[in-house]
Amino acid sequence: MDHPIGEVAAFAGVTVRALHHYEEIGLLRPSRRTPAGHRRYTDGDLARLQQIRFYQELGFRLDEVAALLDDPETDPTEHLRRQHALLLGRAARLEAMAAAVERTLEAHRMGVNLTPEERFEVFGERDPEQYATEADRRWGDGPAYREARRRTARYTKDDWRRITGEQRQVGARFAELLRSGAAATCREAMDLAEEHRRQVCRYFYDCDHTVHRGLADLYESDPRFTEGYGPAPELGRYVGAAIRANADRHEG
Amino acid sequence: MDHPIGEVAAFAGVTVRALHHYEEIGLLRPSRRTPAGHRRYTDGDLARLQQIRFYQELGFRLDEVAALLDDPETDPTEHLRRQHALLLGRAARLEAMAAAVERTLEAHRMGVNLTPEERFEVFGERDPEQYATEADRRWGDGPAYREARRRTARYTKDDWRRITGEQRQVGARFAELLRSGAAATCREAMDLAEEHRRQVCRYFYDCDHTVHRGLADLYESDPRFTEGYGPAPELGRYVGAAIRANADRHEG
């Protein structure tokens, strides 16, 4: 009912050394040892290893993986659902990159020279926030968060003024819409949500519609994010609803 | 007409430190320096950086990337085509992993316990065959052909994209090996051949080593099957030799 280390390594596509390492850092401890000291992995251990492999493939560091898996508030199916979403997101990103390569090829064929922005737009991506501490609590500090921090770290003061200015403008337009009595599900509100999403993409991380839904929760639950434009909690809910409607529209 | 390092870093989504590192290891040297010693990157440097980023995203190490880019026999468009194939392959792999997560979820819901093989099959590897129509001509409508047609008939457009992406990846890896000077009878080449065989099994029909030998002939005689990855006829012979060596190994 349990397996020796070589077999496990072969199954999982990792080396024996890696399994040793996982034990050293407390990430995966085999449930049993033989009298001779040989490691034996149970099916439960294998299930954990599977989770480890998925998270790792997604770019999490091993200490992050350990934190995720050892969080008592997360049940197994939640891990799987999260991994599913992240995997599809990454796949989509790679396809976008492939498309970018195609465009580059095309430009090359035409003898056109690309602008730097065009060259690297697909590398823009994934994930966190100026709400660094919020993002932290919500997503731990996954690869997306690190990427965002890396990017934001390079922004100058002028960049920040420009970026927050743009964001405040979107916020103001949301407040405007809300005051006008337009539904959060109307086209204008959804377009505004889409604009917001693209801003996040441009300045912070690769924010697809799924991730954007997560931000919607954030806006609704924390009035800090919309304060200053209007009736805070109500505007938060309004923006959240618009983001969700927009996501529905694009995913439908 | 050239750019300071911070700007380049922002464009490309890398840190300034990374660019310093690339220069240290001779991977990317800015074409110019200002009198004050500040690096200046030309558009040509940016083009190279773009290539670096793509290859890196695909999992190549920096010294490998340098070797690839500095190979005088490879022209720019060949890099792009190769990257395109590899990106699609990786995207396909991630989608397969997402599907595996779905299956795991489903099994979980049913209360079923997965076998280790099931748990990790997606981590093993990749790749198959599109030569359905060729198979057609060769085997007329024997049982193998009928099975292939039965299975391929159910594939959606998405399935096809995924499958051909995986295949192209194996092709690219063969080309890589050939370029590296490895013998077609080396272990890596045979492993790759075996991987290829399993793809055929998974996506088309039961392809044992004998049948695989038949495919080897096909690849050698028709350069269409390996074009786009490298010197077509040579690569075809190389793949054929690897398949035969692999068959020998398994049948021996």
Next chain:
DNA sequence: ACTTGCACCTCACGCACCGTGAGGAGCCAC
């Protein structure tokens, strides 16, 4: 003329994730 302030420079140490032996033991087959 002076001082911020930012972008840039050059060391140089540190860290994550293992790879890669070295040296030895358990276990099976002949």
Next chain:
DNA sequence: GTGGCTCCTCACGGTGCGTGAGGTGCAAGT
């Protein structure tokens, strides 16, 4: 008893940067 395979435990090495520390170049403000 002697290969031959798998397993064990150190322990050093390597890649791809992160992260200061300490200093320079230059433009704008006072």
